[in-house]
Amino acid sequence: MDNLATLNIMITIFAVMAGICGIVMLLAKQPLTSALGLLGVLLFTAGIYGLIGEHFIATIQLVVYAGAIMVLFIFSIMLFNLKSNEHDARRKMPLLIGSLAVAGGVFGLLVATILKYFETPLALASPGSFSRQTISDLGGNSLVLAHSLFTQHFISFEAISLALLIALVGAVVLAKRRFE
Amino acid sequence: MDTFILIEIVAKIVFVFAVCLGVVPLLVWFERRGSAWIQGRVGPNRVGPFGLIQPVADVAKFFFKEFWTPANANKWYYHLAPIFALVAPMAAMTIIPFGSHLVIGDYIINLQVARVDSGVLFILAFAGLEVYPIIIAGWSSNNKYSILGALRGASQIISYEISMGLALLSILLVYGTFDLHKMVEWQNQRFFGFLPAWGVLVNPIGALIFWVSTFAETNRLPFDLPEGDSEIVAGYHLEYGAMKFALFFMAEYVAMIMASALMCTLFFGGYNLLPGMHALVDLIVSVHGFAEAGRQNATAILQFLSFFLKVSFFMVVMIWVRWTLPRFRFDQVVNLGWKILFPLALCNVVIVSIVMYSMN
Numbered sequence: 001m002d003n004l005a006t007l008n009i010m011i012t013i014f015a016v017m018a019g020i021c022g023i024v025m026l027l028a029k030q031p032l033t034s035a036l037g038l039l040g041v042l043l044f045t046a047g048i049y050g051l052i053g054e055h056f057i058a059t060i061q062l063v064v065y066a067g068a069i070m071v072l073f074i075f076s077i078m079l080f081n082l083k084s085n086e087h088d089a090r091r092k093m094p095l096l097i098g099s100l101a102v103a104g105g106v107f108g109l110l111v112a113t114i115l116k117y118f119e120t121p122l123a124l125a126s127p128g129s130f131s132r133q134t135i136s137d138l139g140g141n142s143l144v145l146a147h148s149l150f151t152q153h154f155i156s157f158e159a160i161s162l163a164l165l166i167a168l169v170g171a172v173v174l175a176k177r178r179f180e
Numbered sequence: 181m182d183t184f185i186l187i188e189i190v191a192k193i194v195f196v197f198a199v200c201l202g203v204v205p206l207l208v209w210f211e212r213r214g215s216a217w218i219q220g221r222v223g224p225n226r227v228g229p230f231g232l233i234q235p236v237a238d239v240a241k242f243f244f245k246e247f248w249t250p251a252n253a254n255k256w257y258y259h260l261a262p263i264f265a266l267v268a269p270m271a272a273m274t275i276i277p278f279g280s281h282l283v284i285g286d287y288i289i290n291l292q293v294a295r296v297d298s299g300v301l302f303i304l305a306f307a308g309l310e311v312y313p314i315i316i317a318g319w320s321s322n323n324k325y326s327i328l329g330a331l332r333g334a335s336q337i338i339s340y341e342i343s344m345g346l347a348l349l350s351i352l353l354v355y356g357t358f359d360l361h362k363m364v365e366w367q368n369q370r371f372f373g374f375l376p377a378w379g380v381l382v383n384p385i386g387a388l389i390f391w392v393s394t395f396a397e398t399n400r401l402p403f404d405l406p407e408g409d410s411e412i413v414a415g416y417h418l419e420y421g422a423m424k425f426a427l428f429f430m431a432e433y434v435a436m437i438m439a440s441a442l443m444c445t446l447f448f449g450g451y452n453l454l455p456g457m458h459a460l461v462d463l464i465v466s467v468h469g470f471a472e473a474g475r476q477n478a479t480a481i482l483q484f485l486s487f488f489l490k491v492s493f494f495m496v497v498m499i500w501v502r503w504t505l506p507r508f509r510f511d512q513v514v515n516l517g518w519k520i521l522f523p524l525a526l527c528n529v530v531i532v533s534i535v536m537y538s539m540n
Contacts, residue, residue, distance in 0.1 A: 056295040059296070059301040059305050063305045067304070067307075075315070078315060
């Protein structure tokens with residue numbers, strides 16, 4: 001068995017596991033099970049990123065989503081001891097049909113795009129300036145990313161961090177008003 | 181795939197995991213004998229010479245206990261938590277370099293299981309995952325004490341992760357790379373011709389903060405709030421017995437090995453030879469008449485030995501601290517984390533970046 005076939009099998013296994021976790025997240029009755037299902041989706045996607053050689057994105061996915069955001073989710077679920085809700089939005093028929101239609105539309109678009117480029121993936125059909133060889137020649141993925149982030153995209157990087165700060169301050173202001 | 185490469189990868193994985201899990205019983209023995217010695221007791225001395233076989237007796241006992249699950253526990257999560265607890269630190273062990281490289285025939289064997297491009301971040305990722313077993317175990321046991329332990333554990337680990345991350349950032353500024361191999365090579369240079377350029381000499385405050393944070397991250401005393409025997413019985417693993425408790429126990433020791441190995445790699449020269457070992461390499465080479473490859477292999481083996489000795493030293497200190505210092509109260513832990521270590525780490529990052537900028 002050659003290298004690429006093994007890789008394909010591994011990616012397929014990870015993708016199927018991520019899909020199963022996603023279904024668990026949607027159908028679970030307990031909030032904690034939902035949260036852990038989402039955690040599973042994030043972990044298996046990180047695994048796929050790692051398998052295709054994008055170690056930096058895989059690690060960031062683990063640090064930011066699995067290590068920080070999901071911990072906060074689960075921590076607050078545990079702290080407020082949320083139980084399964086009988087009057088769930090899931091049980092209202094019109095809402096269910098509407099959300100299914102939107103989700104189905106997005107899923108259909110994704111499948112159509114994938115099938116269109118199935119034979120020649122977009123990345124191979126029109127390669128950008130960063131091939132895998134140039135990246136490793138330049139000193140690795142994280143170095144190249146850091147360079148472009150702090151030179152070419154510096155203004156947008158700082159603008160996004162400002163936007164996050166504004167969101168943070170806004171959340172504090174809203175929360176304070178409710179308690180007073 | 182080349183058969184040799186496949187064998188190489190499997191052999192490295194087996195080697196790292198075997199060393200980790202093989203050191204755990206020894207550490208447990210040392211913890212019990214060492215605590216007895218510090219407290220003026222005798223300690224376990226009946227099974228084997230100096231009680232060295234005691235861990236075997238412990239494991240046998242763990243295996244033959246009743247496999248018991250509390251009635252109101254959430255079964256699936258209850259069984260998941262101990263597995264998760266052991267997996268996270270074991271996975272992080274894969275990127276610790278334990279030697280430069282071996283030469284066998286035409287092949288060069290890099291002594292590190294996975295050479296990940298974003299090495300140090302990978303460790304942070306798995307340190308972040310170490311919260312989950314505590315939360316899941318505490319929540320699924322359906323016990324007030326367990327939930328309290330889980331909440332304490334989560335807040336403690338999240339608080340100290342921040343200062344740990346900032347301490348890592350300050351030393352990353354010095355090395356200018358994520359790659360642990362390159363960090364160790366950087367530390368191979370000499371200050372003033374004789375002093376090894378270990379990270380701790382460049383960035384002592386960062387090393388201290390990182391070290392304190394690893395104590396909190398591994399839930400070792402004086403930061404044992406998630407367990408807190410005198411307050412919440414045993415905290416998050418109160419409802420666990422037999423082998424499932426043993427898995428938590430092993431996970432604590434593997435996390436200790438991981439923290440010590442990281443401390444050693446980042447701040448104490450990693451696998452670089454200890455002072456005086458270069459002469460030993462020369463002696464071995466001259467006695468056996470080795471060529472270049474043989475010299476490299478002898479160096480690599482001695483490098484592993486010095487790495488092992490350094491890591492052992494840090495593990496011994498961790499045990500020593502546990503039985504010497506009294507435990508903190510919860511508010512003291514949170515104050516230390518947020519009011520002392522966090523500002524100190526932030527100042528340290530600013531100072532280190534100013535110094536590094538002015539030096540370039």
